[in-house]
Structures are given as structure tokens and as C-alpha cells.
Amino acid sequence: MLSSLVIAAILLLTRLTDAWGTLGHETVAWIAQSYVSSDTKDAVQTILDSKASDYMANVSTWADSFRYSDGAAWSAPLHYIDANDSPPESCSVDFNRDCGDAGCSVSAIVNYTSILLDDESKASLKLDAMRFIIHFVGDLHQPLHDExxxxxxxxxxxxxxxxxxxxxxxxxxxxVEQLADGQDAEAFAKNLTAAIKAGGYGWDASTWLTGASLNDTKATAMTWASEANAYVCSDVLAAGVDAVEEGDLSGTYYTAHYDVARIQLARAGYRLGAWLNLIYTGQTGA
Incomplete structure (x- = not known):
């Protein structure tokens, strides 16, 4: 039997995986850049001190790099919320049950949103808050970051x-890479943004911001986390753990479930842009 120390080490090491990977996070950020208003863009660029065309995309993975730096281990739990449910039979997220004492993605979004809303926040705090928000909204939409x-x-x-x-x-x-089919993040994002605007794949983006409000940031983030977590039962582990451990998942498994990755990347980018618009203009702008 493994000792508690060995198990703890395994849990720590296995939590070092990056949600969405570089391509996914950059794609989410590029989509968001398509939906921010001019005022929001100015505010974000000022905080990031960047006029680059990829001003959000180029910091979208900063949080993953940061947690490996000296003294930054505290940020690791903020990349996920551990839903203690029972997939594939039952999926659910409960903040009190699942967000640990060290925090989680939901509490992080609440905290860093409040920093961005506070005119008295120091520039250095706002810089970190912006980079964290850009990353954690993406993390929240990857189903296994809610499990x-x-x-x-x-x-x-x-x-x-x-x-x-x-x-x-x-x-x-x-x-994500198989879905992108060789496109870089900017091109992939342009195609997903076009699909959002056209209602492609049966998407109705008008429903993606239902209930989104700065008056209750925790409820908003929990709604998005619960939506992503539900895919663990319906798609990610629909046939159970044993089923995914058999065969090569790049074939029929990918064909059956890639649309979850596609819609979750699109939702994450759309919502990130709208969330930043709410912070800086009071309107989603989407």
C-alpha cells in the first residue's frame, strides 16, 4: 500500500497539467479579444502594458508558468475545483464541498474580479489579477478541471x-490539437468566432451569458463550472473509466466527443470577453 506521503506527492505532480494546453488557452484569449469593447481593450492593454495584437493571448498561459516559480505553489489549487461526485452516474459541483481551504478556480475568479473592480488596487495586483482571470476562465471550461x-x-x-x-x-x-487540424491559435479562434456569430453547430450564444452578473460572481462561476462538470458524465467518462483505458482514443472516442472541446473553447472565449466588458463598461457587449 502506498504511504500517505507518496500519495500526496503523486497528487501534487499530477496536478501540474495545464488546462487546454497552450493552443487552447491562446485560442480562448483570441476569441475574447474579438468580443471586448474598445474601452475594455484600452483598460486591459493599460493593465498589461501591451499594445501587441495578441495582448491577451500572449499572457494566457502565464498562470501555468507562474505556479512553478519560487514561492508560487499556493496558486496551484486555483486552476481547478475538485467536484467530489460520482461520474458517470452522477455529476455535480458544490462550492462548500469542493472548493478547498486553499481556494479553487471559482474562488480565484471571485477574488481577482474584485481586484480589477477596485480602483484602489495597486497596478501590480491588477496585472496579476488580469493574467489570472484570462487563464482561470479558460481553466473553468475544461470539464476535467471541475472533477x-x-x-x-x-x-x-x-x-x-x-x-x-x-x-x-x-x-x-x-x-484540441486534433480539432484545430494544424491551425495556430489565432486562425483557430477566428474560425470559432465566426461559428459563434453565425450560430454554427447549432450554437445559441445568446444563452451563454444567462445569469452572468458582477453582483454574484461566485454564482456566475459556479454556473459555468457546473455546466463543464456535466460533460464528465455525458461525454468524458460516459462509459466509465475502464472503457477509456481500452483502445486508442484518437479514433471513435474523439469523433464522439470532440464537440465538447469545441463548444467549451468557444464559450470560454465568449464569456471571458463579456466578463471583462462587464468589469469595465457594465455591459456584456456580446
Whole structure:
């Protein structure tokens, strides 16, 4: 039997996976850039001290790098909320049950939103808050960042395109890369943004901001987390753990479930842009 110290070490190491990977996070940020108002864009660029065309995309993975730096381990739990549910039979997220004492993605979004809303916040605090918000809204939309089972799928061993990896990693990276089909983040985001505006794939973006409000940031973030978590039961682990540990998931599994990654990337970018608009203009602008 593994000792408690060994188990703790495993849990720490397996939680180092990046939600969506670089391509996914940059795609979310590029989509958001398409939806921010001119006033919001000015505010964000001022905080980030950047006039670059990819001003949000180029900081979208900063939070993943930051947590590896000296003294930043405290930020690791903020990348996820561990839903202690029972997929595939039952999926649910409960803030009091699932957001630990060290915090979680939901509490982080609440905290960093409040910093951005506070005119008295120091510039250095606002810089970190902006970079965290850009990243954590993306994290929240990856279904396995809203799941505790097998450390969010990190300890579920799978095969993808002939490579041995884990379930969490393929949802972060391989499924997104296969979906992008060679496009870089900017091009991929342009295609997803066009689909949002056209109502492609049956999407109705007018419903994606239902209930979004700065008056209750926790409720808003919990709504988005619960929506993502539901996919763990309906798609990610619909047939159970044993099923995903068999065969190569780049085939029929990908075909059956890639649309979850596509809509969640689109929602994350759309909502991030709208959330920043709410902070700086009081209107979603979407």
C-alpha cells in the first residue's frame, strides 16, 4: 500500500497539467479579444502594458508558468475545483464541498474580479489579477478541471494516437490539437468566432451569458463550472473509466466527443470577453 506521503506527492505532480494546453488557452484569449469593447481593450492593454495584437493571448498561459516559480505553489489549487461526485452516474459541483481551504478556480475568479473592480488596487495586483482571470476562465471550461475523480483524470492511463498518456492530458491538449487540424491559435479562434456569430453547430450564444452578473460572481462561476462538470458524465467518462483505458482514443472516442472541446473553447472565449466588458463598461457587449 502506498504511504500517505507518496500519495500526496503523486497528487501534487499530477496536478501540474495545464488546462487546454497552450493552443487552447491562446485560442480562448483570441476569441475574447474579438468580443471586448474598445474601452475594455484600452483598460486591459493599460493593465498589461501591451499594445501587441495578441495582448491577451500572449499572457494566457502565464498562470501555468507562474505556479512553478519560487514561492508560487499556493496558486496551484486555483486552476481547478475538485467536484467530489460520482461520474458517470452522477455529476455535480458544490462550492462548500469542493472548493478547498486553499481556494479553487471559482474562488480565484471571485477574488481577482474584485481586484480589477477596485480602483484602489495597486497596478501590480491588477496585472496579476488580469493574467489570472484570462487563464482561470479558460481553466473553468475544461470539464476535467471541475472533477476530483482520479485527480481530474490525471491517473487514468489512456492511449492517444499511439502514445501513452492520461485522460486529463488528452482533453487539455491532444483533442484540441486534433480539432484545430494544424491551425495556430489565432486562425483557430477566428474560425470559432465566426461559428459563434453565425450560430454554427447549432450554437445559441445568446444563452451563454444567462445569469452572468458582477453582483454574484461566485454564482456566475459556479454556473459555468457546473455546466463543464456535466460533460464528465455525458461525454468524458460516459462509459466509465475502464472503457477509456481500452483502445486508442484518437479514433471513435474523439469523433464522439470532440464537440465538447469545441463548444467549451468557444464559450470560454465568449464569456471571458463579456466578463471583462462587464468589469469595465457594465455591459456584456456580446
Amino acid at each position: 476530483a475523480l482520479d485527480v481530474g483524470g490525471n491517473t487514468i492511463n489512456v492511449t492517444y494516437d499511439g502514445d501513452d498518456t492520461n485522460l486529463h492530458h488528452i482533453w487539455d491538449t491532444e483533442i
